[in-house]
Amino acid sequence: MTSELIHRGPDDVGHYTGDGIALGFRRLALNDLEHGNQPHLSESGSLVSVCNGEIYNHRRLRAELSAAGHRFRTECDTEVLVHLYRRHGTGLTDRLDGQFAFALYDADARRVMLARDHAGIVPLFYTVVDGLLVFASEIKAILRHPAVSPRVDLRGLDQVLTLPGLVSPRTMFEGIHSLRPGERLLADTSGVRVERYWDLDYPAAADLDPAPADLDAELDRAAAEMTALLDGAVRDRLVADVPVGLYLSGGLDSSLLAALAAGARPGHSWPSYSVVFPGHDFDESRHQRLVAAKLGTRHREVPVHEHDLADRLRQMVRHAETPVRESYNVCSLKLSEAVRADGTVAVLTGEGADELFGGYPGYRYDAAGLGGSRLDGLDALLEQEIRERMWGVDIGYEQDQLTAQELRRDLYAPELAPSFEEFAVTGQRLVDADRLRGRHPLHQRSYLDFHLRLADHLLGDHGDRMALAHAVEPRFPFLARPVVEQARRLHPDLMVAGGTEKAVLRRLAAPLVPGEVLARPKFGFRGQTSSHLLHAGADWFEELLSPEVVRKQGYFDADTVSALVRHQRTGGDQVHAHLDTDYLMVIATFALFVEEFGLPCLG
Numbered sequence: 001m002t003s004e005l006i007h008r009g010p011d012d013v014g015h016y017t018g019d020g021i022a023l024g025f026r027r028l029a030l031n032d033l034e035h036g037n038q039p040h041l042s043e044s045g046s047l048v049s050v051c052n053g054e055i056y057n058h059r060r061l062r063a064e065l066s067a068a069g070h071r072f073r074t075e076c077d078t079e080v081l082v083h084l085y086r087r088h089g090t091g092l093t094d095r096l097d098g099q100f101a102f103a104l105y106d107a108d109a110r111r112v113m114l115a116r117d118h119a120g121i122v123p124l125f126y127t128v129v130d131g132l133l134v135f136a137s138e139i140k141a142i143l144r145h146p147a148v149s150p151r152v153d154l155r156g157l158d159q160v161l162t163l164p165g166l167v168s169p170r171t172m173f174e175g176i177h178s179l180r181p182g183e184r185l186l187a188d189t190s191g192v193r194v195e196r197y198w199d200l201d202y203p204a205a206a207d208l209d210p211a212p213a214d215l216d217a218e219l220d221r222a223a224a225e226m227t228a229l230l231d232g233a234v235r236d237r238l239v240a241d242v243p244v245g246l247y248l249s250g251g252l253d254s255s256l257l258a259a260l261a262a263g264a265r266p267g268h269s270w271p272s273y274s275v276v277f278p279g280h281d282f283d284e285s286r287h288q289r290l291v292a293a294k295l296g297t298r299h300r301e302v303p304v305h306e307h308d309l310a311d312r313l314r315q316m317v318r319h320a321e322t323p324v325r326e327s328y329n330v331c332s333l334k335l336s337e338a339v340r341a342d343g344t345v346a347v348l349t350g351e352g353a354d355e356l357f358g359g360y361p362g363y364r365y366d367a368a369g370l371g372g373s374r375l376d377g378l379d380a381l382l383e384q385e386i387r388e389r390m391w392g393v394d395i396g397y398e399q400d401q402l403t404a405q406e407l408r409r410d411l412y413a414p415e416l417a418p419s420f421e422e423f424a425v426t427g428q429r430l431v432d433a434d435r436l437r438g439r440h441p442l443h444q445r446s447y448l449d450f451h452l453r454l455a456d457h458l459l460g461d462h463g464d465r466m467a468l469a470h471a472v473e474p475r476f477p478f479l480a481r482p483v484v485e486q487a488r489r490l491h492p493d494l495m496v497a498g499g500t501e502k503a504v505l506r507r508l509a510a511p512l513v514p515g516e517v518l519a520r521p522k523f524g525f526r527g528q529t530s531s532h533l534l535h536a537g538a539d540w541f542e543e544l545l546s547p548e549v550v551r552k553q554g555y556f557d558a559d560t561v562s563a564l565v566r567h568q569r570t571g572g573d574q575v576h577a578h579l580d581t582d583y584l585m586v587i588a589t590f591a592l593f594v595e596e597f598g599l600p601c602l603g
Contacts, residue, residue, distance in 0.1 A: 002026050004141040008468045014038050016048050021105055021112065025050040028471055030240045030346060036076035046107045047085060051078035052137050053100035053122040056236040061095060093184055093197045097481040101137060111188040118198040119479040120168065120181030120455035123464055127176045133187050139176055139321045152599050154423035160323055161408055161586050162425040165457030172322045181455045200450050201435060202443035202488050211493050222494050223508035226486060233480035234260040237348055245271035245344040246297065250287030252502065252509060252517060253350030257477055259512035261348060262295045272297035273339050275304055275331045290514050302338045304331045306528060310540050313589065318596050319469040320461035323589035325582040328527040332466035340470040351458050352478035355449040356487040357502045358442060358495030359522055366441040367496035386426045392433020397448050401426055407579060413557050415602060442492040530584035534569045544588040553594050554602025556587055
């Protein structure tokens with residue numbers, strides 16, 4: 001199983017076997033290069049841990065534990081886990097600020113504990129087969145176990161077609177689950193149970209303070225408090241015994257982090273990296289160069305061309321372990337390859353800012369009272385029923401689900417039509433409704449973005465998987481636990497102020513980043529869409545959508561897919577063009593997914 005994870009940890013391998021348990025670990029060496037190999041064992045040998053990721057507050061924890069008589073053998077951050085467990089038991093997760101997925105075995109209690117960090121930065125998957133718990137950082141390692149047989153999870157497939165990506169605990173493999181952000185799993189002689197130790201919890205709208213009387217002064221105060229927390233988070237994430245660099249997108253978030261990194265070590269020229277798209281209107285190289293020049297980074301541009309999709313799409317799908325709606329994962333994959341080739345092993349990146357500080361257009365609509373469905377009459381009632389099934393409350397999010405549901409119904413193969421209602425995402429409860437009820441609309445949107453867009457997509461198939469494919473660790477200062485906790489306490493009027501999104505971040509960034517970058521509207525990271533590829537005559541892409549491939553695999557209706565291809569190529573019916581182009585990318589990458597993992601065909 002560990003051989004399937006060598007790309008995540010090429011520097012060392014470690015194993016532990018005991019009575020009824022085996023643990024394996026692949027190491028990416030970042031701290032205490034000489035002594036940081038895992039597993040870590042307690043002095044008695046009764047506690048064993050393996051951890052993928054970083055514990056950023058380990059020095060403070062180490063000092064507390066040392067004062068209480070604990071003795072450490074290394075300077076490695078993850079050694080604190082066995083000592084914390086001895087002192088706090090399973091409640092140790094409440095003490096951690098980091099990005100991690102760990103397994104801890106207590107031989108005396110015959111208990112295994114798995115845990116994933118609060119934001120879901122580091123993945124952790126598991127399955128239970130005939131009383132056997134199998135877990136790993138990636139599903140491909142689980143599939144190597146002889147007790148596990150891969151099958152497509154249709155509920156996962158419909159999530160990918162409907163949402164930005166998969167939502168834990170669902171995966172694309174039936175019976176294999178993703179531990180959710182802020183969850184721990186406990187397995188002992190009584191069985192397996194999963195419990196939540198943390199979730200993003202906004203205050204009830206009724207408990208919010210009145211709207212700030214002096215919004216400008218309140219923005220200044222909030223910006224000052226957040227500056228101190230973000231500066232600390234950046235400094236913590238720059239610590240390593242290997243080279244650390246920066247991702248620069250040309251937008252506010254990565255530029256702010258780069259400015260704080262420059263301030264953390266004056267005179268040091270950090271390496272920075274950007275994806276560029278020569279000749280495309282979504283190229284952001286001008287703004288990236290502007291930031292790099294102001295901050296004095298050693299900047300490298302990584303161009304992405306159409307042939308890169310042909311060369312890397314299959315590799316991307318294998319690492320993502322899911323089909324995808326857009327091609328920008330390939331851009332991230334090529335970027336991390338260049339970063340590692342340059343000798344950089346960890347990078348700071350800006351994910352999390354949009355979800356916590358109100359950075360997407362939907363926040364402006366909600367702030368202006370323009371959210372909600374565009375439907376009326378019976379359709380509006382049906383839409384409300386769908387939303388209440390998915391969210392537990394009637395919240396408009398992203399699109400009219402009723403319309404999208406009917407489009408997807410026609411997309412599946414006729415053989416799957418009778419069971420569509422059973423696996424459709426519109427029948428799945430996706431989040432904890434108690435975290436949404438009675439909250440302000442901006443906080444509701446933030447909670448949904450945090451779980452539906454960020455945790456398993458931007459941090460998962462797009463973030464962790466594409467970076468660790470080339471043994472590069474992405475680090476996320478905006479998701480430091482103190483930053484997240486402070487962000488959830490911000491008044492919603494500070495998320496969008498005067499029609500400007502991310503008002504607090506813009507206020508604190510004003511003296512640090514170029515004014516042109518500060519004034520830029522949100523510009524999402526994009527790559528070539530299925531429409532681009534079809535118009536460019538990409539034969540390899542059309543082959544993945546061909547009736548022969550679609551019929552053989554048997555999950556989608558070949559005639560419907562062919563009609564979508566014609567519409568995209570000719571510019572026909574464009575009423576649902578944004579959905580059609582996403583659907584085609586999912587279908588094409590699903591074809592690769594089925595082939596790559598040897599999944600059963602239904603045709």
